[in-house]
Amino acid sequence: MAEEYNMKKENVKKYISTALISDILDDMGYQKQVLSVEIKPNFHEAKIFGYARTLKLKTLSPKDDYRDIYKGLSFIESMNTGEVLIVSGGSKKYAFFGELMSTLAQKRNVEGAIIDGLTRDSAQTRKMKFPVFSRDNYARDIKKRGIIVAQDVSVYVDKVQVNKGDLIIGDCDGVIIVPQSLENDVLNRALESAKLEERIKKAITNGVSVEQILKQNGEF
Numbered sequence: 001m002a003e004e005y006n007m008k009k010e011n012v013k014k015y016i017s018t019a020l021i022s023d024i025l026d027d028m029g030y031q032k033q034v035l036s037v038e039i040k041p042n043f044h045e046a047k048i049f050g051y052a053r054t055l056k057l058k059t060l061s062p063k064d065d066y067r068d069i070y071k072g073l074s075f076i077e078s079m080n081t082g083e084v085l086i087v088s089g090g091s092k093k094y095a096f097f098g099e100l101m102s103t104l105a106q107k108r109n110v111e112g113a114i115i116d117g118l119t120r121d122s123a124q125t126r127k128m129k130f131p132v133f134s135r136d137n138y139a140r141d142i143k144k145r146g147i148i149v150a151q152d153v154s155v156y157v158d159k160v161q162v163n164k165g166d167l168i169i170g171d172c173d174g175v176i177i178v179p180q181s182l183e184n185d186v187l188n189r190a191l192e193s194a195k196l197e198e199r200i201k202k203a204i205t206n207g208v209s210v211e212q213i214l215k216q217n218g219e220f
Contacts, residue, residue: 005082008187009049015194016187018173024189028182035158035175038135039114042122046131048170050084050111052162052177056150057089057096057117057142068147075151076101081109084168088155090117094145095138099124106130114168114175116157133175 018034025033055075060066076085085105090096097113098121105113112131118138119125125132152164160177162168167178167186178186196217203213 002081009082011191012049012169012187013047016169016190018169018171018176020190020193020197021169021176021178021186022174024186024193025176025178025182027189028186030179030182033160033177033179035114035133035160035177037174039116039133039158039175040135041170041172042119042132042134043126043129044172046112046129046133046170046172048084048112048114048131048133048168048175050082050168052086052164052166052168053079053083054086054088054150054152054155054162054164055148056153056155057087057091057146058149059091059093059146060144064147066144066147068149069142071148071151072096072101073104075148076104076108076110079105079108079110082111084111085113086155086157086162086168087113087115087117088157088162089149090115090135091142091146092118092135094118094140094142095120096142096146097132097134098141099128102128102130102132111168112170114157114170131170133170 022034095118097115097119102125115134118136119132119134120139122137154163162177165180167183169176
């Protein structure tokens with residue numbers, strides 16, 4: 001299992017971009033799997049390839065125990081190599097996920113984090129080279145302002161449904177959610193498409209006309 005994951009990860013990071021995956025999903029009729037441009041990486045070279053584990057947040061109410069937020073640390077401690085933390089229900093009023101959580105996640109060989117909300121300690125997480133995709137950075141902490149209400153459930157991030165085990169691919173162009181049932185088909189098609197693009201680039205470099213390229217390869 002680990003060997004298969006490492007091979008897929010290497011292929012994606014070497015040959016396949018989110019742009020290519022987006023094109024494949026479009027062709028398959030799945031046109032709403034890309035998160036919005038508002039969700040950005042903490043450093044330009046950030047790349048993620050792994051499987052979703054989900055957390056759901058909500059704003060603290062008077063009847064809630066604010067200490068429930070610490071469930072997030074235990075959850076990250078339960079994560080494994082090749083998994084991606086997905087957090088829904090974030091707020092514009094406080095940040096969730098920073099240097100300490102990144103340190104714990106990196107220790108667990110977690111691939112990265114996707115936060116539908118704000119994060120903090122951005123300078124430190126960039127220095128660590130731990131990929132964190134979020135809407136923005138903000139100093140104010142979630143403690144005594146929000147709690148975790150669910151783990152490993154189906155969530156919506158930026159109106160895109162994410163289930164535990166879905167494939168998450170992210171780079172400087174964005175984040176894509178690939179449903180589990182489509183993973184192998186999408187990756188196989190993407191590798192073939194990457195090979196086609198290489199042939200087309202070589203043809204352009206060698207001076208082949210656009211008309212001839214289209215005739216030989218069809219649409220691309």
